[in-house]
Amino acid sequence: MDASTRTKSRSKKPQYSRFTQQELPAWKPILTPKWIITSFVIIAILFTPTGLLCLWASERVVEIIDRYDDDCLPDSYSTDPDSFIQSNNTNKTCVRTLKVPRKMSAPIFIYYQLDNFYQNHRRYVKSRSDKQLRDPDEADETEDCKPINGNDDGPIVPCGLVAWSLFNDTYKFFKGNKAIDIDKKDIAWESDKKYKFGSNVYPKNFQKWELIGGGALDESKPLSEQEDLIVWMKTAALPTFRKLYGKINTDLEANETITVVIQNNYNTYVFGGEKKVALSTANWIGGKNDFFGISFLTIGGVCFFVAINFILLYVLKPRPLGDPSYLSWNRNQGAQ
């Protein structure tokens, strides 16, 4: 019995390990002037050229933007744009001319840009049925789509506010009198066409409701081929966004004049939105976006400035690190 209690008490004794004793070897860096100043200088050195590179890349992108919603509104309707856009009898064709500032090499992307359009509104974002889009057997899955979900004739495919408000302005581009081909193939994500929009799901009852929203769909084409719809249904996170309309696969030379024939169908007048058409080339940085370049340069500059200040502080007001005389209790002993 004695022996067993002894072994018991021994086993109660903690086992030694570096972890249990909190003695794992540790790296204990401290913020020495050397480290901090060096790292700020390094950030400055890295960020400044990166910023310049981004700016240069962004500068290389050629972009033509043309806002047309106001100009495409006939003067007679300027006080009442609603009746113009909602009427079936008004002539909505509108011609714009654009000048190519620099040579644009193919592929040139055509975007439509909407401002003040809340695709990210809670009511809007949720108003779709991914199941229905994917699978013809789930056409009745329209719970989330209310009120655009269907009527006695059966469910609407594709249902919901997102599809219902499909953008339906159209663009035609002319160089002189010669039409420029617009490639509308492969403007949507491959993954969407393959998995999210079924190749055997066809539009049904779409835009047949008493309230007509945006564009209509060709009922003979499966959803996976309705690329405009797929692009539209990739909801944007910001109220200002661009969506791909098509691609031009020929180069545009500098100073060429391009004519755009717009069918101005989509109603942004009622909520004060803007519509723009944009032609843009792209490179590794994406479209034209000076933000990267400017912020890299700003951060690099600020880091450089901070580093200079710290160096000056270090030189002008040196402070020995870990000076025990700064400990107040040592100081008080002196006072006593």
Added chain:
Amino acid sequence: MVYFLGNETKLGMSRGVAEPKLTAMDAMIDKLTGAIFIFQIVVVIVLGIAGNVWKDTEARKHWYVLYPDEGPWYELLIIPLRFELLCSIMIPISIKVSLDLVKSLYAKFIDWDKQMVDVETATPANATNTAISEDLGQVEYILTDKTGTLTENKMIFKRCCIAGTFFGNENGDAVKDVELLKAINTGSPDAIKFLTVMAICNTVIPIKSPSGIVTYKAQSQDEEALVRAAASMHMDFVNKNANILEINFNGSLIQYEVLDYLEFTSDRKRMSVVVRDCSSNKIILLSKGADEAILPCAYAGFQTKTFYEAVDQYAQMGLRTFCLAWRELNEVEYHDWSLLFKEANSTLVDREWRVAEVCQRLEQDLEILGVAAIEDRLQDGVPEAIETLRKAGINFWMLTGDKQNTAIQIALSCNFVSPEPKGQLLLINGKTEDEVCRNLERVLLTMRITKAEPKDVAFVIDGWALEIALKNYRKAFTELAILSRTAICCRVTPSQKAQLVELLKSCDYRTLAIGDGGNDVRMIQQADIGVGISGREGLQAARAADYSIGKFRFLTRLILVHGRYSYNRTAFLSQYSFYKSLLICFIQIFFSFVSGVSGTSLFNSVSLMAYNVFYTSVPVLVSVLDKDLSEKTVMQHPQILFYCQAGRLLNPTTFAGWFGRALFHAIVVFAITMHSYAFEKSEMEEVSMVALSGCVWLQAFVVTLETNSFTILQHVAIWGNLVVFYIINWIVSALPRSGMYTIMYRLCRQPAYWNTMFLIVAAGMGPVLALKYFRYTYRSSKINILQQAERLGGPILSLGNIEPQPRTLDDTDDRSPLSISQSKNGRSSVFEPLLSDSPSAVRRSFGPGATFDFFQSQSKSSNYPRNKDN
């Protein structure tokens, strides 16, 4: 017949009921949670109103949203409730789980600590209560028992005075004193009576092992020591058979029949036995007890002067004294008394008091035999431990049942008070209210005068005066308690110990009570932290306590190492938990401004869940291994505990810093994401994932910046977590059915994504780093200075008692230490919001009453300023 067992026994009943304990940190975290909750409500209401306004003025124009003209009756509530859903993540639920996890690990570290194992008995330290480790770092008062806590509780009979003759004075050990042995051998009646009382006036049970060796089982160490000493002087208590006690004196067997036990109580302070000598049939009363309980009961005309002197002399040496007395009773007297005693024992009301009264009747006209003195040695390392802890700014109170002189001697020998002239003891005693009142006033006056001087002032109070003071002069006594760093309370009962703890707690001090015996249980349970010494007086205290340790000196390590680390780690962990929740919540709020104040969530539910559960909670959990200073440095500079005591690492100011950091980082992440992913890139899932990546990257760097020491586990947790983040999202992005299908693959191929991450990290961490460096170097806290010294390997490592260096830079500071730190606080508070360890801590609000005002302008005798509530 009524038996009292287990919890029904007197000890069990006096134990009281333990209340669940809440640490000061938990209370602070609760308070902050409450503040965040109010903030959340405000945000929800404001955004709810804004949302409804926007809906009515703007959203109805946006035809594609198709707001119905007539909504349901609850329509007004929809948007506020949406925001409530969005903002519900503002209060991190995970904080409770994380805290419980790390707290149990703190407790495990205590259990595992090799340096706190008592080698003699192989008892490791044990944390029974796993929830209050942080409080250890915030202790301000330690109330300690003396016997068995400061001392070893190994009682050894050292000296005695029999009938006026001192024994053991020359060689320091009465058992080996030739004179005494001679007296016994020659049969001196006084010596024999003295030995008889030593041997049988007790409740010791001798146990005879088969080999014939007698061992003693005693409740009290003192009794055992006396019996042992008697045995070694040939008065061998060999057997107890029912009521018959057998004593072997020089080979002859003497038998006594026990008639009654007059039990020891802490009020009576003595115990007696009535026995019948089986050979002579005489009835004898044998008594032993404290001098003030025995000596006044001597028969009229008995000269007690020498005994008083003896008691004084022994107490001066720090010995425990017992007076032994004896009286022969005649048959009739005993018979009469016996009836009374039985009756008293069977009363139902006030029995204890009745019994005491009856005992009193018998315990008079005693013949005082002598004084026995028992030595109890100090434990190893007690003086050093007390000195270290006092340097750490912890105030010590000694509460003991012993005599005043003995207590003072022990207090002096273990650095409790410095000897004259630096130290000064102020006595408060007296039997009447007036006396106590006058004494109290006088001591208070002295205290107020000397408070400015760096003098070690302690007050000494005895149980009787304490009773009066607590009852009638509570306010004055409270003031005294706050003024003095040290107090010695002698002759106090267990419930008085608890009352003192209660008194200090009511002044909003964090108290730690340490004791070893059953009489300390009340105090241990009452205190914020109870520490039990698993010693010789059984395990009662250790069981009732939150922590049990083998030796008093381990208390230093428990507080300075475990308590301090726990506090620091929890301070970081809890504030970080709020930070990360606020960060993601602020982004959601910002997003609502660009989504028509409709309450759209930028992040999908899977990401939000994973953000809280994996991405942010794993890296911070390893902060349980973080050490800001090495154990050695902390032990050398115990003063650094002040940062924990004053709650400087977790308070509304530091929290505001984290709040500001969350807001700043949210702005950085949101602004950079929205500008980088604008126009044709502005796709919901992509933008959401970019913002989430930004948050995860930032938090990895925040944890890195706040970590003081990186072990391999920290590296694995911080950077591994980042890797895991990408792996998880790649997996989710590979599922065609998920909303994020292909998103992460697309992003990782875009230079724009990586540019965005660089920008977020640089813009988010740059200012934080610069500010931290600036404060670290030019407005450094004491912790920073010690870190620098420790890690640069400067001269400070041998600085334990460095000579004060003459200050040349700003020597105006020298006179009033408080003013520097306050003016410093004032200056650096500007830089606080982004940093965690703000120097101008907000101390818990102090108790009511203007009596505490002097705290503001005085530095006590502590070596650093205690700016309580600036």
